[in-house]
Amino acid sequence: MKIxxxxxxxxxxxxxxxLISRTDELYKSKGYHISYLAVDDCSSIPYDPxxxxxxxxxxxxxxxxxxxxxxxxxxxxxxxxxxxxxIVIVMDSDGEDQPEHIEExxxxxxxxxxxxxxxxxxxxxxxxxFRFFYRIYKMLFKLLTGNIxxxxxxxxxxAHQVKKLANVSELWNNYPGAxxxxxxxxxxxxxxxxxxxxxxxxxxxxxLVLHGMSAVSVxxxxxxxxxxxxxxxxxISSILGVFVVLYFKYGLGQATPGWATSVxxxxxxxFIQGFFIALxxxxxxxxxxxxxxxxxxxxxxxxxDFVE
Numbered sequence: 001m002k003i004x005x006x007x008x009x010x011x012x013x014x015x016x017x018x019l020i021s022r023t024d025e026l027y028k029s030k031g032y033h034i035s036y037l038a039v040d041d042c043s044s045i046p047y048d049p050x051x052x053x054x055x056x057x058x059x060x061x062x063x064x065x066x067x068x069x070x071x072x073x074x075x076x077x078x079x080x081x082x083x084x085x086x087i088v089i090v091m092d093s094d095g096e097d098q099p100e101h102i103e104e105x106x107x108x109x110x111x112x113x114x115x116x117x118x119x120x121x122x123x124x125x126x127x128x129x130f131r132f133f134y135r136i137y138k139m140l141f142k143l144l145t146g147n148i149x150x151x152x153x154x155x156x157x158x159a160h161q162v163k164k165l166a167n168v169s170e171l172w173n174n175y176p177g178a179x180x181x182x183x184x185x186x187x188x189x190x191x192x193x194x195x196x197x198x199x200x201x202x203x204x205x206x207x208l209v210l211h212g213m214s215a216v217s218v219x220x221x222x223x224x225x226x227x228x229x230x231x232x233x234x235x236i237s238s239i240l241g242v243f244v245v246l247y248f249k250y251g252l253g254q255a256t257p258g259w260a261t262s263v264x265x266x267x268x269x270x271f272i273q274g275f276f277i278a279l280x281x282x283x284x285x286x287x288x289x290x291x292x293x294x295x296x297x298x299x300x301x302x303x304x305d306f307v308e
Contacts, residue, residue: 002033003102004085004159007093008071010041013051015198016093020055022197023099037079038093039071049308063305068092069214070303072153073171077300080163088157090175095197097154105156108189114158116165116179118151120188137212144226145219147180151188155179166300169293170218177218224285227277234274238267 005023009016020036027034035056040047042065049059060078062071072090079088089105091097101119108117141149153175157165161184165171171178179186216223242264249260 001031001087002035002085003027003087003089004035004037004079005089005091006037006039006072006075006079007091008041008068008075009038009043009093010065010068010071011043011045012093012198013043013045013047015095017051018197019093019095019099020052020057022095023102024055026099027102035085037075039075039078041065041068041071047308059308061305061307062303064303066303068153069174070172072175073166073296074300074303076157076162076171077166077296078304079159080166080297083159083162086159088159088162089155090157091154096194098191098194101154101191102156104189104191108187109156109158112185112187114161114185116158116161116184116186117156118176118179118186118188119154119191120150121152121191121193141212141215144216144223146222146226147219149176149180149215151176154191163297166297167295169295171296172294174215174218177215181218220288221285224281227281231274231278231281234270235278238271238274241267241270 007016007019016038023034036058038057038059040059040061042062047059047061060075062074066074076088076090079085087106087109089102091099097119105117105119109115138149141147155176164184165179165182168178168182170181245260245263245267
């Protein structure tokens with residue numbers, strides 16, 4: 001069986017070497033032919049081919065920094081044009097996606113043929129603050145999109161599904177979200193996240209927020225409908241509130257002087273806010289439909305500087 005491992009890289013050459021070495025040690029004796037495609041996201045630390053000459057590694061150098069989600073999209077699109085394996089594994093290059101788990105992904109794929117298999121996170125190694133905000137992100141994602149996301153980039157893709165995935169426009173923004181949106185069959189297997197092999201993590205609070213926004217943007221239409229419904233409930237509640245205040249004031253005569261005016265003024269502000277939120281979201285969605293979606297498979301080449 002031929003396996004291609006696709007990894008986005010930004011300056012993590014030391015960790016990448018340790019990861020590839022560890023993976024080769026684990027699987028070379030088991031009959032697997034593993035090759036690697038590293039997508040260099042315009043690293044500021046140069047790549048030294050001499051460090052990797054003993055491995056079956058190809059490096060796709062990008063002409064500008066695109067972020068790890070788009071680097072994955074470019075790597076998958078490149079593979080779709082140069083298919084040379086039966087299975088594709090997408091994983092991070094820092095070692096937190098443990099190579100020991102590849103066998104578990106393969107075992108799950110064997111009983112779920114044709115499906116994309118994700119590593120569902122059981123245990124994370126980040127700080128309490130990171131894990132706290134990540135939990136909030138998952139709750140907001142479910143609230144805004146109606147979907148539950150319990151996995152990241154670490155996954156197995158049957159080679160024949162890669163081209164289909166590369167033609168999903170949402171892949172350009174967020175890899176896991178794109179698979180949810182594409183309706184391609186998928187499954188997951190619970191796995192622990194490992195520790196970084198070298199260097200420091202570049203994921204901080206700002207990066208987490210940006211990653212969360214990119215995932216939600218995949219479901220822009222669904223999110224827009226939910227926000228409009230929320231804004232509509234604000235408008236309806238404020239109108240009903242005004243009738244209740246008027247009933248208390250003129251029907252029951254129980255309102256104290258100035259109370260009704262203050263409450264109605266507050267409800268009017270709620271009404272205006274709900275109206276403008278709904279109007280803004282409506283115009284935003286209509287405006288987005290004017291533009292042609294970017295399909296990674298047809299546009300990835302302009303982001304590639306050279307391959308070595």
